[in-house]
Amino acid sequence: MGGRGGLAEETERSPAGYRRAETAAGTSRLTRRVVHAQQAHSLTAGRRAACCSAHPQVADEVLVFAAASLTDALEEIAASYREANATVVKLSFASSSTLARQIEAGAPAHLFASADQPWMDYLAERGLVLPETRVSPIGTALVLVAPVESAVALISIDAGGDLAALLGRDGRLAVGDPEHVPAGKYAQPALSSLGLWSALERRLARADNVRATLALVARGEAPLGIVYATDARVATGVKVLGTFPAASHPPISYRMALDKGGDTPGARAFFRFLTGQQGLSVLQRHGFSLSGPDGTRVAPH
Numbered sequence: 191m192g193g194r195g196g197l198a199e200e201t202e203r204s205p206a207g208y209r210r211a212e213t214a215a216g217t218s219r220l221t222r223r224v225v226h227a228q229q230a231h232s233l234t235a236g237r238r239a240a241c242c243s244a245h246p247q248v249a250d251e252v253l254v255f256a257a258a259s260l261t262d263a264l265e266e267i268a269a270s271y272r273e274a275n276a277t278v279v280k281l282s283f284a285s286s287s288t289l290a291r292q293i294e295a296g297a298p299a300h301l302f303a304s305a306d307q308p309w310m311d312y313l314a315e316r317g318l319v320l321p322e323t324r325v326s327p328i329g330t331a332l333v334l335v336a337p338v339e340s341a342v343a344l345i346s347i348d349a350g351g352d353l354a355a356l357l358g359r360d361g362r363l364a365v366g367d368p369e370h371v372p373a374g375k376y377a378q379p380a381l382s383s384l385g386l387w388s389a390l391e392r393r394l395a396r397a398d399n400v401r402a403t404l405a406l407v408a409r410g411e412a413p414l415g416i417v418y419a420t421d422a423r424v425a426t427g428v429k430v431l432g433t434f435p436a437a438s439h440p441p442i443s444y445r446m447a448l449d450k451g452g453d454t455p456g457a458r459a460f461f462r463f464l465t466g467q468q469g470l471s472v473l474q475r476h477g478f479s480l481s482g483p484d485g486t487r488v489a490p491h
Contacts, residue, residue, distance in 0.1 A: 250456025251278045253298060255289040257305035257372065257444065258399040259330075259418050263476040264303070267469050277456045285399035287370035293318055293449060300452030301461055303444060305400075305418075306372035310445035319447040326443045327465050328478040331419040332376055332434040337410050338427050347384070347432040354389040357413055362395040364406040364415035372442075373400040377416040380439035404428060418442065420477040443481045 256264050261283050268279040282289070286304040290312050293299050302319060304310045307326075313319045334353075336342050342356055357363060366374035374396070381387040395412045397403040400421050407415035408427030415428070422430050448461055463469050470480065 250276070250454055250459075251280065252300045252454075252457045252460045253280045253282065253452070254301045254303065254460075255282050255284075255293060255297070255299040256301075256303035257286045257289070258283045258401045259305055259373070259421050260303055260444070261401065262424050263420075263473050263478065264464075266476075267464060267472050270468070270472070271460060271463050275459070277460060279460055283401075285366065285371045287372075288398070298452065299449050300454065300457035301446065301448055301464075303446045304372070305442075305444055306375060307443065307445050308375070309372070310447060313449075314447075318450050320450055320453060321447075323461065324445060324447040325465055326445050326481050327470060328473050329441060329443045329481040330478055331436065332373075332380055332416060332439060332442065333419045333422050334431045334434070335404070335407050335415045335417055335422050335425075335428040336413060336431050337407055338429045339410075340413065340429070342413075342431060345432045347434050349384045351384065351386065352389075353381075353386055353414065354393065357390075357393060361413040362393050363390050364395040364397060364403045364412035366400050366403055366416075367396040367398065368394075369396075371397070371399055373403065373416070373418060376439045376442055380416075380434045383438040384434075423477050441481070444478075 254264065254268070261281075264281055264283075268281055271277065271279055282299070284292075286306060286309040289297075289299075289302065290304065290309040293302060293313060294316060302310070302313065310319065310324065314321060314324070334345070334347060345351065345356075353363065365377045366372065368374035368378040378387060381390055395406055395415075397406060400417050403415050403417050404421055404425045406412040407417075408425060414431075416434075417425075419430070419433065422428060446461070446465060448457055474480070
């Protein structure tokens with residue numbers, strides 16, 4: 191290949207080749223086009239930099255996996271946080287068991303909020319959460335609900351009660367599946383401690399999460415249901431009949447932690463907001479109680 195062929199090949203590869211292709215008569219038209227393009231690019235880059243300095247780009251994105259029972263409170267907290275920060279906070283709600291298994295399978299969550307300790311332990315045992323970030327900031331109570339038009343009045347839930355009779359002949363008790371849903375895992379010992387489990391075990395309408403339990407009752411598909419007090423207070427179509435004694439079941443304590451694969455500055459900042467005074471005040475306004483280190487409920491402060 192001759193010298194001109196080599197020059198043409200270099201010219202196609204780099205702007206430097208254009209300069210070497212200049213003739214004695216001056217810069218070629220091709221060279222002028224390249225120079226003009228470079229100048230235009232520099233001007234555009236300068237304008238873009240000025241624009242971005244006036245309107246900062248999103249600094250981070252945080253994906254939160256949270257128990258369905260936290261839906262209303264976390265949506266308010268995330269909206270408040272977005273207003274004051276460049277971070278985009280995305281929320282994914284389901285049962286704690288479903289979310290934990292998704293994280294185990296590689297879902298890119300930054301923060302996990304579980305409605306009980308076992309599913310947080312499940313991830314911790316697999317090294318999928320940062321142990322030093324684990325907290326138990328809030329709790330709630332367990333209540334019995336019925337459709338708002340139900341003729342059943344307020345009752346005292348104790349060992350002398352007969353919930354099976356309140357279900358009628360064919361009615362079922364809606365509850366989160368005790369096999370894996372935290373609300374159901376709290377409901378089972380509550381019913382057992384009151385001597386009611388054996389009469390109700392075969393009459394359960396097992397739901398995938400506490401919000402699905404509420405829906406079954408609100409639609410009249412189940413005459414009774416067991417849910418968290420915090421969910422019952424925001425639900426339409428249901429009424430609370432009574433509260434299970436706190437001593438009848440383990441303390442209902444939510445566990446929160448950063449996921450090991452999602453430890454970013456943005457995630458840590460949102461986690462501090464969520465578990466700090468501002469986040470906790472929103473959670474309390476939605477009916478959650480503050481929890482001590484062992485998960486027991488303590489008075490707000």
